[in-house]
Amino acid sequence: MKKVIFILMAGFILxxxxxxxxxxxxxxxxxxxxxxxxxxxxNYGAPPFEQIExxxxxxxxxxxxxxxxxxxEAIANNTRRPTFANTIVALDFTGALLEKVSxxxxxxxxxxxxxxxxxxxxxxxxxxxxxxDNIFMNDDxxxxxxxLYNRRAxxxxxxxxxxxxxxxxxxxxxxxxxxxxxxxxRMREINTELGMLVLAFQQNVLAETNSxxxxxTNRAELAxxxxxxxxxxxxxxxxxxxxxxxxxxxxKPSFIPxxxxxxxxxxxxxxxxxxxxxxxxxxxxxxxxxxxxxxxxRIERARLLGxxxxxxxxxxxxxxxxxxxVLSFLEEVWRPAVAKAAREAEELQALMHxxxxxxxxxxxxxxxxxxxxxxxxxNLDEGALRPYFKADxxxxxxxxxxxxxxxxxxxxxxGMPIYHPDVEVFRVNDYDGSLLGILYIDHFPRAxxxxxxxMSSYRRQSVTSDGKRIFPIVTNVGNYSPPVGxxxxxxxxxxxxxxxxxxxxxxxxxxxxxxxxxxAGTSVPRDFVELPSQVMEHWAFQPEVLRMxxxxxxxxEVIPDELIxxxxxxxxFNQGFGRTEVLASAWLDMDIHMRNTTDEFDVNxxxxxxxxxxxxxxxxxxxxxxxxxxHIFPLMYSAGYYxxxxxxxxxxxxxxxxxxxxxxxDREIGMRFRREILERGGSEDAMLMWLNFxxxxxxPIYFMRNVGLVx
Numbered sequence: 001m002k003k004v005i006f007i008l009m010a011g012f013i014l015x016x017x018x019x020x021x022x023x024x025x026x027x028x029x030x031x032x033x034x035x036x037x038x039x040x041x042x043n044y045g046a047p048p049f050e051q052i053e054x055x056x057x058x059x060x061x062x063x064x065x066x067x068x069x070x071x072x073e074a075i076a077n078n079t080r081r082p083t084f085a086n087t088i089v090a091l092d093f094t095g096a097l098l099e100k101v102s103x104x105x106x107x108x109x110x111x112x113x114x115x116x117x118x119x120x121x122x123x124x125x126x127x128x129x130x131x132x133d134n135i136f137m138n139d140d141x142x143x144x145x146x147x148l149y150n151r152r153a154x155x156x157x158x159x160x161x162x163x164x165x166x167x168x169x170x171x172x173x174x175x176x177x178x179x180x181x182x183x184x185x186r187m188r189e190i191n192t193e194l195g196m197l198v199l200a201f202q203q204n205v206l207a208e209t210n211s212x213x214x215x216x217t218n219r220a221e222l223a224x225x226x227x228x229x230x231x232x233x234x235x236x237x238x239x240x241x242x243x244x245x246x247x248x249x250x251x252k253p254s255f256i257p258x259x260x261x262x263x264x265x266x267x268x269x270x271x272x273x274x275x276x277x278x279x280x281x282x283x284x285x286x287x288x289x290x291x292x293x294x295x296x297x298r299i300e301r302a303r304l305l306g307x308x309x310x311x312x313x314x315x316x317x318x319x320x321x322x323x324x325x326v327l328s329f330l331e332e333v334w335r336p337a338v339a340k341a342a343r344e345a346e347e348l349q350a351l352m353h354x355x356x357x358x359x360x361x362x363x364x365x366x367x368x369x370x371x372x373x374x375x376x377x378x379n380l381d382e383g384a385l386r387p388y389f390k391a392d393x394x395x396x397x398x399x400x401x402x403x404x405x406x407x408x409x410x411x412x413x414x415g416m417p418i419y420h421p422d423v424e425v426f427r428v429n430d431y432d433g434s435l436l437g438i439l440y441i442d443h444f445p446r447a448x449x450x451x452x453x454x455m456s457s458y459r460r461q462s463v464t465s466d467g468k469r470i471f472p473i474v475t476n477v478g479n480y481s482p483p484v485g486x487x488x489x490x491x492x493x494x495x496x497x498x499x500x501x502x503x504x505x506x507x508x509x510x511x512x513x514x515x516x517x518x519x520a521g522t523s524v525p526r527d528f529v530e531l532p533s534q535v536m537e538h539w540a541f542q543p544e545v546l547r548m549x550x551x552x553x554x555x556x557e558v559i560p561d562e563l564i565x566x567x568x569x570x571x572x573f574n575q576g577f578g579r580t581e582v583l584a585s586a587w588l589d590m591d592i593h594m595r596n597t598t599d600e601f602d603v604n605x606x607x608x609x610x611x612x613x614x615x616x617x618x619x620x621x622x623x624x625x626x627x628x629x630x631h632i633f634p635l636m637y638s639a640g641y642y643x644x645x646x647x648x649x650x651x652x653x654x655x656x657x658x659x660x661x662x663x664x665x666d667r668e669i670g671m672r673f674r675r676e677i678l679e680r681g682g683s684e685d686a687m688l689m690w691l692n693f694x695x696x697x698x699x700p701i702y703f704m705r706n707v708g709l710v711x
Contacts, residue, residue, distance in 0.1 A: 034060035034101050042415065044427070044438050046473055047104045047458055049419040054116045057105055061124050064098035065131045071095070072134075076141035084155060087144045088165050092516045093462075102128075103458050110456070111477050112419050112448045118203055125195040133188045136175035145169055160683040164516050167682075170317070174305060183304050190301050197294050202450070202634035204285040208278040209250055210447050211285075214270055216246040224263035226383055232484040250275040251445045253481045256492070259367035261383065265356075272364035279627030280604070287627040288603040294633055296598040311593040311639040318525045318640065319686050323594055326642050330590070332700070333645055334583050336709040338615055340576030345619045347373060361619050370574050378573070380566040382493055388550040388559045391443060391480060391489035394496050397549025398503045401539045405670030406511065406678070407431035410439070420446070428510050437461070437510040440475035443499075444482040444489065452630065453478040453498050455505035455533075460520045461512040461681075472521065474509040476502045488553055497537050504536030505529075513679035523682040526640040528690075530647035531654065532678055538655040541567050542664055572708025577620060579645070579707055584622040586642040587614040589632050593639040603627060650690065652702035657694060 033051040071094040078086055105124075109117045135141070148155065149169040152162060172178075176187040215237060216222060222230050233246035236254070240247055248254050248271060255271040262268050279287030298310040307313040311323040320326045348369040349361045361369070375381050399410040409429045416425040424441045440458070445451070458473040480495040491499070508529075509521035522529050539545045543564045550559035591610040595601075607626050616622070624631060624641070631637035654673065658664045676693040690698065704710040 032056045032059060034097065034104075035063070043417055044413075044435075044471075044473070045459065046417055046425070046438060049417045052104065054114075054120065057101065057117075057120050058123065060097070060101040061105075061127065064095070064101050065127065068095035068098050069131065069134065072138065072141060076138050076144065078144075082144035082147050084148060084157060084161060084165065087141075087148060088161075088168055089516070091141075091168065092164065092518050099460075103456070107456050107458065107475060108419060110450050110454070111442055111475075112446075113206070113450075114448060121199055121203075122196070125199050126192050129192045129195040130188070133175070133191055136172055136177055137179075137184050137188070139177075142172050142177040145172055160515060160519065163683055163685075164519060167518070174313075174317075176305070179304065187301065187304055190297050190304075194294060194297050194301075197290050197297070198634045201279070201287050201290050201294070202630065204279050204287050204290070205628050205630060206450050207285045208281070208628075209451055212250050212274045213240065214248045214267070214274075215240075215242055216248065216267070219246075221264045221267055222246060222262070224261045225257065226261065228386075228484050228487060228490070229257045229261070232482075235484065250278070251451060252479055253445055256367070256494075259364065260371045262368065265365070265368075268364040268368060269362070276363075276621055276625050276628075280625065287633075291592075291603050291626055291633070292600050295592060295595060296600075298593070298638070299595060299598050309594050309596050311590060314593070314639040318527045318643075320527055320642070320646065323590065323639070326590060326639075329646060330583060330586055330642055333579070333704075333709070334587070334614065336704065337576060337579040337583055337707075338617065340709060341580040341620060342576070342617050344370075344574060344576045345617055348619075351376075363619060363621050366577060366619060370577070374570060374573060378566050378570050380563070380570060385493060385559075385563065385567075386481075386490040387552050387554065388563070389491040389493075389496055390551070390553040391491055391495075391499075393549045393551055393553075394491055394499055395441065397545060398500050398536070398540075400548050401500075401536070401545055401665070402503065402507060404665040405667065406507070406674045407667065407671065408436060408511075413438075422446075435471055437472040437474055439506055439510060440473070442475065442477045443480050445479040449477070449479065450630075451479055453480075453502050455502050455509065455522070457509055457521070460517045461509070461514065462517040462520060463515045469513070472509050472512060474506045474521075476506045478502060490553060493541075497540050500536045500540040501533045504533035507536075508532040508678055508681075511674055511678040512681045514681045514683045516683075519682045521681050525682075525686050526636060527643040527646040528650070528686040530644055531650045534644070534647050535651035535654045535673075538651065539664065541571075543568070544664070572706075575707040575709075579709070580616070581620050581623040582641075582644055584611060584614060584616045584620065585624045585629070585631075586645060587611070587616075588622050588624075588626065589629070589637070589639060589641040592626070592632070648707075649698050649700045649703045652706050653694060653698045656699075656702045 033048050034056055038045045038048060072091070075087060075090050075094070080086060105117075105120070109121055145165075145168055148165055152165055155162075155165075157165065176184050179187060216233070222233075225233075230246065233248055233254070234243075236249070237243065237245040237247035248258060248267075250271065255275060258271055259268055279285060295310075298313075302308070302310045302313040305313060307316075309323070311326075315322055315326060320329065345361060345366075348366060351369050351373055352359060352361050352365060371382065403409055407430065411427040411429060413425045413427050418425065418440075420442065422442060422444050426439045426441065428436045428439055430436050442449075454477050456475050456477070458475065459470070461472040462470050464470060478495075478498060480499065481489055481491055483489045505522060512521040514520050546559050546564055546567070551557065552559075588607060588610050591606070591613075603626050607622075611622065631641055632639075637643065654677075655664075657673075658666055658669050661669060673693055676689055680689050684692075687697075701710070
């Protein structure tokens with residue numbers, strides 16, 4: 001999943017590559033790398049990670065806030081009549097240093113954090129909240145924007161310029177610019193409190209992820225696990241100071257194989273329960289009270305701005321527009337998904353009864369018996385595929401698909417500054433060899449990295465006033481199965497799909513071709529942003545693509561046709577489960593954010609009632625339970641988790657455009673997708689971009705067929 005760094009009004013890192021736009025005040029303090037330019041022929045303007053120390057962040061943040069505040073004041077106090085250039089464009093390019101510092105800090109705090117960085121995050125949160133509010137509630141600045149907005153029809157703006165103006169006007173109103181003084185003051189308080197709460201939520205989940213350890217002392221408890229999984233657990237235990245035992249954690253590469261293959265049902269139960277109960281253990285990292293406070297403050301903020309619920313406030317800016325439209329959509333896909341899941345549960349229950357007569361199938365049994373059924377029905381052991389999914393080869397396969405579709409190439413860069421030895425860096429070139437951007441890849445889990453997978457940026461794309469394209473610096477971060485002993489990293493099918501997914505987000509950032517940084521790349525409605533990522537998943541297991549990258553790590557043999565055929569036959573296998581657990585989380589998200597009362601509620605009872613209303617079967621739990629639901633509390637998907645399924649309708653229809661040509665690697669269709677979707681960022685309305693690419697509104701039938709919900 002994608003991570004969005006939301007630094008409002010943070011401008012563009014022109015100063016970091018020797019290009020200036022307007023007046024820039026740069027403090028030349030050479031001991032602090034943030035105050036120096038980062039551009040030379042070796043590092044492409046990437047952050048000099050080897051020079052950056054934790055002590056550099058706070059002084060850099062303080063100076064960056066001061067600089068942007070001065071830039072904004074200069075715009076607000078300009079005595080000249082407001083124009084698009086002296087107000088909107090000027091505003092979009094403020095805060096170069098703040099974005100420079102913030103993006104580095106946020107990315108490191110997600111991928112390579114420590115106690116000191118987390119304390120800095122707590123320290124800067126109220127400062128940045130106050131700074132953002134000072135911008136959005138600047139009356140003089142808002143009046144200039146409002147004047148332009150009210151006469152926008154007479155300004156003869158381009159479509160992209162008009163989009164930028166409208167975005168700024170709406171953002172200011174949504175941030176409280178039109179409120180009275182008392183309500184503005186309360187809005188400031190709410191924003192500060194929310195900033196601290198969502199930070200605490202995120203840090204609690206990370207602490208719970210890293211604190212859980214299950215040491216196995218009896219090898220008999222490891223029955224069913226492959227030698228590679230056992231070796232990995234032994235190495236983890238030795239690193240933790242307990243050689244001769246086996247360590248399992250709730251990092252996915254550690255516990256998922258146990259759920260799939262471990263015959264010890266109690267071990268499966270312990271690991272699964274620890275994973276789903278993060279933030280829900282009544283300890284110092286418990287998130288239930290934090291959830292209550294966040295929800296209450298979001299409701300209060302929505303009401304201040306004239307909305308009944310937080311969901312109403314959020315959804316007006318999406319393709320769906322209203323909670324009613326989202327609920328209607330969820331109901332449409334939920335009924336066939338949960339019905340398919342119920343049939344799958346019956347099959348798994350029958351299989352389980354062979355081993356444990358009379359025992360009821362539980363959520364920690366689902367993965368295990370799914371693998372049994374996959375082997376029995378299709379003679380496909382997913383573990384037998386891993387030797388063909390060497391991480392380097394899978395990445396190259398995703399690159400090769402991108403080359404075929406979009407005419408771009410990837411060149412590994414040596415000697416680039418990196419923040420961890422696992423990180424790789426690539427130069428991304430266009431078809432004519434010109435530089436498009438820089439891509440960082442960080443694949444494997446570690447204690448300092450939050451779980452999940454995401455895309456982010458160290459620099460956004462834009463165009464200078466003299467027409468020079470400033471290239472983006474993008475990062476893809478994951479938690480895929482790492483190397484074990486002398487074996488390279490061998491990925492699961494889920495890892496492979498996620499790698500293709502995140503590269504799709506990366507391409508959205510890398511291929512961006514807009515003028516203004518706040519419209520670049522993934523700056524699109526949240527129910528559109530998953531289209532570029534999810535459409536890439538369609539290529540991962542296509543036969544012609546598998547033959548491009550799936551080579552046995554020892555023999556070099558290409559994956560046999562027999563295995564490819566089995567993969568194709570399992571395309572809709574277990575999709576009832578997969579869709580139902582995602583949709584259950586979407587229902588939960590909507591129920592939480594459609595609350596219209598600020599009364600305190602019992603988080604676990606609320607979640608239970610929500611799932612009962614939806615009709616979730618007891619053998620499945622939501623993919624994200626409330627107290628660990630990172631998407632809707634720290635991140636951007638509050639009242640928006642439905643977007644993954646909404647975008648699945650779009651991506652299935654988009655892939656159909658390639659299928660219809662008879663060539664899923666058709667360059668002509670690929671370039672049209674690049675021009676109309678990937679390059680456009682948020683410079684046009686999302687539905688207009690879709691119609692320009694596909695020519696008709698999205699048809700859900702392709703999604704329903706792809707996942708086996710209809711014939």
